[in-house]
Each structure stands twice: as C-alpha cells, then as structure tokens.
Amino acid sequence: MRIVIAEDLALLRDGLVRIFQAYGFDVLEAVDNGPSLVRSLLTYQPDIAVVDVRLPPTFTDEGLRAAIDVREQLPGLPVMVLSQYVEQLYARELMSDRAGAVGYLLKDRVSDVGHFIDSVRRVAAGGTVMDPDVVAALMTHRASDLPLQALTPREREVLSLMAEGRSNAAIAARMFVTEKAVSKHSNNIFTKLGLEQSEEDNRRVLAVLAYLEG
Amino acid sequence: MSTGITRPAPSRRDRIGLRFVLLGQSLILTFASVLGLALCCLWITAVLVVGAGIGIPVALALTVLVRWLADRHREWATNRLGEPIARPYRPIPAGNWWTRLWAILRDPASWRDWLWLGINSVISAFTVGMSFLLFLGGLFYLIYPFLFWVTPPTVFRTPFGPQFELHSVRQSLVMLPLGPIFFTVWYGSAAGLANLNARVMRSLLAPTEQVQLRARVEELTSSRAETVDTQASELRRIERDLHDGAQARLASLGMSLGLAEQLLTDDPQAARRLLAEARESTTSALVELRDLVRGIHPPVLADRGLDGALQALALVNPVPTSVVIHLSGRLPAPVESAAYFAVAEALTNAIKHAEANRILITLECVEEAGGLLSILVSDDGRGGASIDAGTGLRGVARRLAAFDGTLVVDSPLGGPTEVRMTLPCELS
Numbered sequence: 001m002r003i004v005i006a007e008d009l010a011l012l013r014d015g016l017v018r019i020f021q022a023y024g025f026d027v028l029e030a031v032d033n034g035p036s037l038v039r040s041l042l043t044y045q046p047d048i049a050v051v052d053v054r055l056p057p058t059f060t061d062e063g064l065r066a067a068i069d070v071r072e073q074l075p076g077l078p079v080m081v082l083s084q085y086v087e088q089l090y091a092r093e094l095m096s097d098r099a100g101a102v103g104y105l106l107k108d109r110v111s112d113v114g115h116f117i118d119s120v121r122r123v124a125a126g127g128t129v130m131d132p133d134v135v136a137a138l139m140t141h142r143a144s145d146l147p148l149q150a151l152t153p154r155e156r157e158v159l160s161l162m163a164e165g166r167s168n169a170a171i172a173a174r175m176f177v178t179e180k181a182v183s184k185h186s187n188n189i190f191t192k193l194g195l196e197q198s199e200e201d202n203r204r205v206l207a208v209l210a211y212l213e214g
Numbered sequence: 215m216s217t218g219i220t221r222p223a224p225s226r227r228d229r230i231g232l233r234f235v236l237l238g239q240s241l242i243l244t245f246a247s248v249l250g251l252a253l254c255c256l257w258i259t260a261v262l263v264v265g266a267g268i269g270i271p272v273a274l275a276l277t278v279l280v281r282w283l284a285d286r287h288r289e290w291a292t293n294r295l296g297e298p299i300a301r302p303y304r305p306i307p308a309g310n311w312w313t314r315l316w317a318i319l320r321d322p323a324s325w326r327d328w329l330w331l332g333i334n335s336v337i338s339a340f341t342v343g344m345s346f347l348l349f350l351g352g353l354f355y356l357i358y359p360f361l362f363w364v365t366p367p368t369v370f371r372t373p374f375g376p377q378f379e380l381h382s383v384r385q386s387l388v389m390l391p392l393g394p395i396f397f398t399v400w401y402g403s404a405a406g407l408a409n410l411n412a413r414v415m416r417s418l419l420a421p422t423e424q425v426q427l428r429a430r431v432e433e434l435t436s437s438r439a440e441t442v443d444t445q446a447s448e449l450r451r452i453e454r455d456l457h458d459g460a461q462a463r464l465a466s467l468g469m470s471l472g473l474a475e476q477l478l479t480d481d482p483q484a485a486r487r488l489l490a491e492a493r494e495s496t497t498s499a500l501v502e503l504r505d506l507v508r509g510i511h512p513p514v515l516a517d518r519g520l521d522g523a524l525q526a527l528a529l530v531n532p533v534p535t536s537v538v539i540h541l542s543g544r545l546p547a548p549v550e551s552a553a554y555f556a557v558a559e560a561l562t563n564a565i566k567h568a569e570a571n572r573i574l575i576t577l578e579c580v581e582e583a584g585g586l587l588s589i590l591v592s593d594d595g596r597g598g599a600s601i602d603a604g605t606g607l608r609g610v611a612r613r614l615a616a617f618d619g620t621l622v623v624d625s626p627l628g629g630p631t632e633v634r635m636t637l638p639c640e641l642s
Contacts, residue, residue: 054513061517085504087514089526108500111493137530 001124004044005030006037006063007052007082012107016050019110023117034062041070041077048124052107053083053090064090068097075099078124082107086131092209095128100205103129103165122165128208129165136160150192158185163208236404237349239290240342243411246283247338253280254331261319270311277318284327287334288419291412302326302421323425330418341411348400356393362386441616444609455506463499467492511551520550524557524575533565533573533593540578545587549639552617553577553589556610560591560633563606568595568631579639587639590632597629607633 003025007013010032017030028044031037033056041049049070055062067079080103081094094102103123109131110116119129151159161171168186172179186204193210195203253276260273281303288299302323306314318324354361362370363383372379373389380386421429474488507513515523521539528535545553557575564570570593580586601607601623611621618638625631 054517059516084500085508085513087526088529089514089518089522092529106500108497111496 001048001121002026002028002044002046004028004037004040004046004049005051006032006034006040006049006055006066008032008055009052012052016110019113019117020050033057034066037063037066038070041066042073045074045077048078048080048120050080050082050120053081061090064094068093071097071099076101076126078126079103080105080120080123080129082110086133088134088137091130091134095205095209098205098209100128101126104134105129105131106133119165122167127165128163128205130163130208132164135163151189155185155189155192158182159189159207159211162186162189162204163211233401233404236408237346240346240404240408243287243290244338244343244346246287247335247343250280250283250331251335253283254328254335257328264315270315274311274315274318277315277324280327280331284330284419287415291415291419294408294412295416299416299420300426302419302425322422326418326422330415333414333418337414338411341407341414345400345404345407348396348403352393352396352400354393355389355391355396358389358393359383359386437612437615437618440612444612444616452506452510455502459502459506460499463495463502467495467499470495512554515550515554519544520553520577523550523554524577527554527558527561528573528575531561531565531573533570535561535573535575537575538577542579545579545639549587549617549637552613552619553587553635553637556614556619556621556635556637557589557591559606559610560635563599563633564591564593564595564631567599568593568597568629570595570629570631585638585640587637589635589637591635592630592632594630596627597625597631598627599623599625599631599633610635 001024003020005013005016005020005027007016007030013030013032017027020027028046029040031040035057037049037051037055049067051063051067053061053063055066064081067081071077071079075097076099078101079094081090082105083090084107086104086106091104094104101123103119105116105119109119123129157175158171161174166174168179168182172182175182186207189207190203193207195206195210257273257276257280260269260276263269264273285301288301292299304317304321304323307317358370358373362380363386370380370386380388470488470492474485474492477485477488512523514526518526521541524537524539528537544550557577561573561575564573573591573593576590576592578588580588599607601611601621607621607623613619614621614635614637620636622634623631624634
C-alpha cells in the first residue's frame with residue numbers, strides 16, 4: 001500500500017515511517033509542512049495519506065486544511081488525520097464532503113500499533129474512523145438531539161462503534177451479540193436516519209455524519 | 215453619547231425646535247449663573263467665619279449645593295458637546311464635619327468649582343445671556359410700532375439717542391426691519407454661543423489631566439496587583455499538575471521500561487506485561503498534558519481564532535448553544551484568549567447553575583472609541599446569578615479588568631440571565 005506521511009516533528013515522523021515500513025507499507029514521501037504535503041499528494045496520489053493537523057508554516061490547522069483542499073481536487077483520497085487533540089468541529093469539516101475514506105485520531109492511538117494500522121487500512125478501503133474521544137463526547141452531549149432521538153440506546157451504541165470505524169463483526173464481538181443482530185440494528189439505524197437508497201459503505205459514512213452533525 | 219456615529223442632517227423643523235429648546239435653556243442658565251455667583255459669595259463668607267462654628271455646616275451644605283449645580287451643568291454640557299464630562303472630585307472621607315471640610319478644601323476640584331462659579335457668571339452673560347437678549351431684541355423691534363402706539367408719547371421717541379427722533383406710529387415702522395435682523399443673528403448664533411458656554415464649562419468642570427492620571431494610576435495599580443496574583447496562582451497550579459501528573463507518569467514509565475529490559479530474557483511474559491503498562495502510562499500522561507494545554511491556551515483558539523474556538527466550544531456543550539459573531543478580523547492574541555476564557559467560564563456557570571435549555575453567545579466589535587469588543591452570554595435558565603455568588607464570574611471580572619474590560623451580570627430570580635462583558639480591542 002502506497003502512503004504519504006506529513007508530520008513536522010522529526011522524532012514522530014521517523015517513528016511513523018518505521019511503523020508503516022514494518023507493516024509493509026510503501027512510504028512514498030514523508031514531508032514536514034503544508035505546501036509540500038499538497039504537492040506530494042497531487043503528484044503521488046497515494047492509497048492513503050497520514051497527516052498531522054498542525055504543520056508549518058502557520059503552525060495552526062495547516063494539515064487539516066491541506067487534506068480538505070486536496071480532497072476537493074482528488075475526491076475520496078483516503079486521509080487519516082492525526083492530532084494531539086480532537087475537536088468535533090474538525091471531525092465535521094473532514095467528513096462534510098460525504099466521500100468517506102477519512103480518519104481522525106489522537107496521536108496517542110498510534111501506540112496501540114496493531115489497532116492503528118488496522119484503522120489506517122480501513123480508511124484506505126473507504127471506511128470512516130473517528131477517535132473514541134470524539135464519539136464519546138457526542139454520546140454524552142448529543143444523545144437528546146434529533147434525529148438521533150429516534151434511536152434506541154442499543155442502536156446508538158452500534159452507531160458510535162460504527163463511527164469509530166469498526167466492522168459489523170468487530171461491533172458484534174464488542175457487544176457480545178451475533179453479527180446478524182448488529183446488521184439488523186444497523187439497518188434500523190439507516191432506516192431511522194433516512195439512508196435507505198445507497199450502498200452499505202456510503203450509508204455507514206452518512207450515518208456517522210448525521211451523528212457528528214447532531 | 216453619540217460620538218463617531220454619523221447622524222442624518224436634521225430637518226428644518228428640528229433645527230428650529232433646537233433653537234427654542236436652547237432659548238429656554240439659556241434663560242435657565244443665565245439665572246443659574248447669577249445664583250452661582252451668589253453661592254460663591256456666600257461660601258467665601260462661610261469659610262471666612264469657619265471659626266464661628268456655624269461656618270462649617272453652612273460651608274458643607276453649600277458645597278453639596280454647588281456640586282449638585284455643577285453636576286447639572288456637566289450634564290448639560292455633556293449633551294451639548296456629545297462627550298462625557300466626568301466628575302473630578304476625590305472621595306470625601308467619613309469623619310467629623312471638620313475632617314470632611316478639610317478634605318473638600320484640599321480637593322483642587324472644589325477650588326475649580328468656585329472659580330467656575332465666578333467666571334461662569336460673566337461668561338454666561340456674554341454667551342447664553344446674550345443669545346436670550348438677541349431673541350428679546352427681535353421680539354422688541356417687531357412690536358415697536360405697537361409699543362409706540364400704546365405708550366405715552368415720550369417713551370419710545372428716541373431709540374438711538376436725541377438725534378434720531380420718531381414723531382408718529384407711521385414713522386416708527388422704520389424700526390420693524392431690525393426685528394428680523396435680530397432674529398437672524400439669534401438663530402445663527404444660538405448653537406454656537408451655547409457650545410461656547412459648554413466648552414468653558416468643560417474646561418473648568420472636567421477633571422484636569424492630573425486628576426485623570428491619578429485615577430488611572432490607582433486603577434492600574436489595583437488591576438495589576440490582581441493580575442500578578444492570578445498569574446502566580448495559575449503558574450502554581452500548572453507546576454503542581456505537571457509535577458503530580460505527567461512528570462510522575464514519565465518517571466514510572468522509565469521504571470517499567472527499565473524493569474522490562476531486565477526481565478526480557480528471563481521472564482518474557484512479565485516483560486510483555488510491563489511494556490503494556492508502560493504504554494498505558496504514556497496514554498495517561500498525554501491525556502493529562504492535553505487537558506493542561508487546553509487550560510493554558512486551547513489549540514483550536516490558536517488554529518481558528520475566537521470565532522472557530524467558540525463554535526467548537528458550543529458544539530460540545532451539553533446545553534444547545536448558538537454563537538453569533540460579528541468580527542471583521544483577528545483580535546490580538548491576549549484579547550482572544552481573555553475573551554475565550556471569559557465566555558467559557560460564563561458557559562460553565564450557565565450549565566452548572568442555571569438549568570438552562572438554550573444558551574446564546576453574541577460577540578461583536580464596536581468600532582467606536584478605539585474598538586470595543588462586546589460579549590453577551592445569555593441563557594433562559596432560572597436566574598439568580600451574581601458576581602458575588604461564586605468565584606467563577608468574579609475571577610472573570612478580574613481577568614477582564616487587566617485589559618480594562620468590564621463584566622455586568624443581569625440575572626433576576628426566575629431568569630433570564632445575561633452576562634455582558636466588554637474588552638477594548640483593535641482588529642488586525
């Protein structure tokens with residue numbers, strides 16, 4: 001799998017490169033600033049980009065903006081955004097093009113290497129992976145909001161696990177139910193959120209987006 | 215206070231109305247100036263006979279009266295000139311009558327008041343007094359023939375001395391054109407003369423630069439002391455958090471790793487357990503550091519400015535919160551940070567105590583007076599909030615004071631609550 005990495009701290013950049021190489025990724029380039037990232041993504045069109053939110057030259061949300069900008073030119077280019085902190089606002093912006101293939105994780109999650117690589121692969125395959133912190137914040141704060149009000153607590157749990165990017169099998173294992181039950185729950189979710197007329201992957205993205213938008 | 219706002223040109227009717235309002239005011243002001251002169255003389259007498267005992271209470275009573283009179287004049291001049299004229303007096307200490315009188319006598323503003331009473335009695339005569347006379351003159355010449363007719367033949371014969379004698383009512387008609395001339399002069403000069411009088415009042419009744427500076431220094435001294443205190447305790451908190459949190463975690467991390475290194479060959483199972491623990495440790499340390507950083511300067515504030523940071527804050531708020539922001543640029547970083555934490559604290563307050571269903575945050579920068587950021591956090595909760603009720607809002611008021619900002623809470627029991635804050639700002 002071909003990958004481009006953007007991270008300005010040399011220590012972390014080298015660490016990421018080492019991890020991805022150890023798992024057999026083909027690291028095309030590891031850049032340390034926003035403009036180089038845009039150039040690199042447009043040149044290589046990698047299978048996945050792993051991007052730090054805060055990058056030079058502005059040291060603000062340069063990486064996030066670069067990722068969103070590039071996805072306007074290359075719709076659906078898989079991007080995994082890493083950050084020292086997560087903001088629901090940013091999660092929403094990342095997902096707002098409804099193309100899926102985005103991830104948004106705390107840098108802490110990298111330390112669970114196996115799970116992290118798994119998440120990156122899922123994003124590369126078009127999935128959506130939101131950090132449990134984003135999801136947990138939604139769970140406590142927005143549970144009373146429409147249209148999620150219509151969901152049962154069980155369905156809400158399925159939806160939040162879906163937002164973390166888990167497959168039906170993983171959700172089933174986590175909730176100690178059968179995969180069939182999960183699939184029934186998720187179909188109910190899609191129906192209640194009015195997402196009936198599209199393919200499974202896309203519906204999952206839209207469901208998570210509805211979740212983020214409260 | 216209407217400085218900086220361009221008003222539409224007043225209609226003819228407004229302008230005439232204004233002249234007549236000024237006419238009435240000039241009559242009152244002229245009388246007041248005479249009263250002022252009398253007060254001035256009385257006061258000097260009272261001070262001269264202070265030794266006689268009765269002088270002190272009389273002088274104090276007169277001071278109260280003079281200050282009241284001066285305040286009314288300040289109000290009038292403020293209206294006329296469109297800029298506030300502050301009271302310059304030092305606070306009068308509690309104590310016996312003699313201490314109070316002594317404090318009043320030592321206050322330069324008192325002496326300026328007396329000076330103003332004296333000068334005003336002359337200036338008023340030549341400004342508002344003259345304005346009133348001009349009007350009377352216009353009226354007088356308009357009805358001159360009538361006066362000529364009704365009065366005994368000797369009274370209105372020689373309006374300009376013995377060389378110019380009028381012999382009949384018909385001849386007295388030549389005086390008529392003087393009426394409109396006087397009216398025109400009155401109409402044209404009324405506002406100017408009133409403003410001139412107001413300017414004299416401002417120069418004598420407004421605080422002198424020295425008094426203003428003294429007040430400013432006192433204000434800055436106290437706000438600086440509070441700022442230093444707050445900052446010192448913030449630093450202590452950060453030090454404690456680092457010491458007990460991230461630092462301790464890193465130390466234990468080092469220990470776990472060291473031990474794992476030892477055990478790697480002999481007991482790989484235990485080593486693996488220790489490594490997993492070490493990883494847990496890094497995660498907890500990162501969580502603690504993240505919370506700490508948020509408390510110092512939220513990253514989203516650095517990324518997106520006040521607008522984005524408040525949107526992000528509203529988004530994760532358990533109570534539905536709307537944010538309305540009218541800003542045309544980025545604010546200076548210290549102002550952004552102060553405004554952010556002020557809003558965050560007001561929000562926390564609303565969530566904790568108000569049992570609100572909706573919260574509204576409004577933020578706008580008023581361009582006048584060198585830029586003033588005005589922030590309103592309102593909720594539909596049960597009210598009863600006050601600066602003195604908890605430490606939260608008091609702390610915000612202190613923080614804002616360091617920037618010459620203000621905080622006002624309007625929260626009747628039963629709600630709704632409005633927390634209004636202002637901060638001087640310059641948009642970049």
